[in-house]
Amino acid sequence: MIISKFMNSKLFILPTILIIFITSIQTCHGQFEEQYYNCTSNYLYTCGQVAQNLTYPFWGGSRPQYCGHPAFELKCQDHDYPTFNIGNHEFRVLGINLSSYRISIARLDLWENYCTPDLSNITLSPSDLFRYNDMVRGLFIFYNCTPEMTRAFPNFTCNVDGRESDGFYTDLLLLGQEVEGLDWPANAMSCSQMIAVPVMRVALNELLNKTLALQDALKWGFEVQYDAKTADCLRCEGSGGICGSDSTGIEFICHCRDGTRRGTCQNSGHG
Ligand SMILES: *[C@@H]1O[C@H](CO)[C@@H](O)[C@H](O)[C@H]1NC(C)=O
Ligand SMILES: *[C@@H]1O[C@H](CO)[C@@H](O)[C@H](O)[C@H]1NC(C)=O
Ligand SMILES: *[C@@H]1O[C@H](CO)[C@@H](O)[C@H](O)[C@H]1NC(C)=O
Ligand SMILES: *[C@@H]1O[C@H](CO)[C@@H](O)[C@H](O)[C@H]1NC(C)=O
Ligand SMILES: *[C@@H]1O[C@H](CO)[C@@H](O)[C@H](O)[C@H]1NC(C)=O
Ligand SMILES: *[C@@H]1O[C@H](CO)[C@@H](O)[C@H](O)[C@H]1NC(C)=O
Numbered sequence: 001m002i003i004s005k006f007m008n009s010k011l012f013i014l015p016t017i018l019i020i021f022i023t024s025i026q027t028c029h030g031q032f033e034e035q036y037y038n039c040t041s042n043y044l045y046t047c048g049q050v051a052q053n054l055t056y057p058f059w060g061g062s063r064p065q066y067c068g069h070p071a072f073e074l075k076c077q078d079h080d081y082p083t084f085n086i087g088n089h090e091f092r093v094l095g096i097n098l099s100s101y102r103i104s105i106a107r108l109d110l111w112e113n114y115c116t117p118d119l120s121n122i123t124l125s126p127s128d129l130f131r132y133n134d135m136v137r138g139l140f141i142f143y144n145c146t147p148e149m150t151r152a153f154p155n156f157t158c159n160v161d162g163r164e165s166d167g168f169y170t171d172l173l174l175l176g177q178e179v180e181g182l183d184w185p186a187n188a189m190s191c192s193q194m195i196a197v198p199v200m201r202v203a204l205n206e207l208l209n210k211t212l213a214l215q216d217a218l219k220w221g222f223e224v225q226y227d228a229k230t231a232d233c234l235r236c237e238g239s240g241g242i243c244g245s246d247s248t249g250i251e252f253i254c255h256c257r258d259g260t261r262r263g264t265c266q267n268s269g270h271g
Pocket of ligand 1: 035038
């Protein structure tokens with residue numbers, strides 16, 4: 001009696017443990033498989049004409065963060081165009097080239113009107129993630145200036161909150177100095193405010209010879225090169241994987257058919 005009771009309970013417990021064990025393995029396995037498939041065709045990022053079927057490092061909307069790099073979240077505005085945040089500045093995305101790792105963006109705060117009460121400098125300091133494309137130049141816009149300054153340069157009049165003021169814009173060449181990236185002009189101006197805005201060299205040329213309006217030069221945007229673990233991603237893709245990040249959003253992750261890896265999908269050969 002005692003022995004048979006013992007046998008019974010043992011027989012009952014063992015399969016139960018096994019079932020729990022197998023179920024938990026399957027859930028875990030299934031979740032990683034799901035991440036792989038959710039990052040493929042299911043959830044490519046699309047927003048308007050500008051962003052269609054985007055893959056890593058971009059994510060946002062219904063495309064989960066684990067399919068991208070944490071710094072590359074896109075937000076779709078009015079189902080029309082994506083916006084993008086770098087260093088707490090909001091940019092409108094004008095174009096993305098996944099094969100040349102290039103993104104074309106424009107400042108959202110100056111998009112409608114460069115005469116705005118809240119002027120700020122752009123602080124896109126070159127980092128591991130982003131750097132200006134070498135076709136980018138600095139455009140300097142001066143606001144609320146004395147007439148001696150505006151007369152000598154391409155000028156404009158702003159009407160902000162019913163107050164009129166004159167300003168002008170220039171690149172460093174016009175001020176008789178070398179163009180060196182987006183460095184600030186050394187000499188102080190008789191203007192109360194000034195900002196530096198990155199623009200494309202071709203737009204700047206047209207702007208300075210007056211074949212392009214200031215607002216249109218700003219809407220032209222500027223190009224930024226990005227590097228979201230490009231080398232890791234190429235190795236991952238070479239092994240049949242899909243690039244992404246882990247749930248903490250910090251580590252690079254290679255999503256494979258049978259799970260996620262830090263490096264590559266070893267089964268498929270390549271390292
Ligand atoms: C994958 O997508 C499906 C369908 O939207 C969703 O239910 C599931 O939670 C996703 N899986 C993961 C691991 O995010
Ligand atoms: C994006 O993917 C959809 C669905 O696969 C396809 O119909 C469409 O042509 C793709 N668009 C581009 C620009 O590749
Ligand atoms: C993306 O960049 C590559 C390499 O520079 C270029 O060949 C291709 O034409 C570009 N694609 C688009 C849509 O501009
Ligand atoms: C932009 O930066 C320049 C140089 O640092 C500074 O003189 C100017 O006041 C700044 N403009 C604004 C609006 O903060
Ligand atoms: C703007 O520039 C023109 C020359 O391009 C000059 O004649 C005009 O006086 C300037 N306007 C102001 C307000 O300085
Ligand atoms: C203005 O600059 C653009 C771009 O460099 C050039 O194509 C155009 O011929 C220039 N126009 C004039 C009037 O100089």
